Amino acid sequence: MKTYTTTHNRKGFSAPAKLFHWITVLLLFIQYTIGWVMPDVHKDTQPIGLISWHLSIGSLIVLVVLIRLAWRLTHTVPPEPTTLPPPLQTAARATHWLLYALLVAFPLMGWANASSRGWEVSLFGLIPLPPLSPTGSVLGHEMGDIHQVFAWVLLVAVGLHVSAALFHHFIIKDDTLRRMLPRRR
Numbered sequence: 001m002k003t004y005t006t007t008h009n010r011k012g013f014s015a016p017a018k019l020f021h022w023i024t025v026l027l028l029f030i031q032y033t034i035g036w037v038m039p040d041v042h043k044d045t046q047p048i049g050l051i052s053w054h055l056s057i058g059s060l061i062v063l064v065v066l067i068r069l070a071w072r073l074t075h076t077v078p079p080e081p082t083t084l085p086p087p088l089q090t091a092a093r094a095t096h097w098l099l100y101a102l103l104v105a106f107p108l109m110g111w112a113n114a115s116s117r118g119w120e121v122s123l124f125g126l127i128p129l130p131p132l133s134p135t136g137s138v139l140g141h142e143m144g145d146i147h148q149v150f151a152w153v154l155l156v157a158v159g160l161h162v163s164a165a166l167f168h169h170f171i172i173k174d175d176t177l178r179r180m181l182p183r184r185r
Ligand code: HEM
Pocket: 028, 031, 032, 035, 036, 040, 041, 054, 055, 056, 057, 058, 059, 061, 062, 103, 106, 107, 108, 109, 110, 111, 112, 113, 114, 121, 144, 145, 147, 148, 151
């Protein structure tokens, strides 16, 4: 039988859950900014400057998300707010798992694309990571195109998620947002 560790009190998310959540938000914000201001990537582009930062922050995101997911799969979180009808509670939970799935799959596509270009992906030049696809791989190349499209898919999913959080806070006026915030009023 599966056993879970309970790490939250009935009022809100535990400190690690909040920390993982807001670190991910911060890293994604930085990563999107870099992704959109860095030079366009072409056939002979070298992974220097902002592109190098994109690879390093991206690797950090992969690491944080994998640790977060391992933590999440072994711990419970507070139940969905009862202010929602059951189908919407299910939809909210499904959206959270969709976000987790996107957070894992999306950076791996960028990584596979970087590897197919023969770029070494590393954590800030300190810890080299293995290539995810062979140099010149057609699949790795296509992953780059999908990575660009998925940047928008993740953004739309996050947009829905944030709208839901704000709807809870300002329209339904329940505790949903407060229980994910660093300090409860
Ligand atoms: C969640 C993390 C990530 C976010 C939010 C993100 C976001 C972006 C964005 C917004 C772009 C520009 C898309 C465009 O020009 O329309 C991009 C391109 C790119 N990213 Fe990421 N990225 C992430 C993770 C990674 C990782 C981990 C790597 C590699 C280790 C990576 C490698 C690349 C490459 C190589 C491109 C250029 C793709 C091409 O033009 O073919 N990304 N990324």
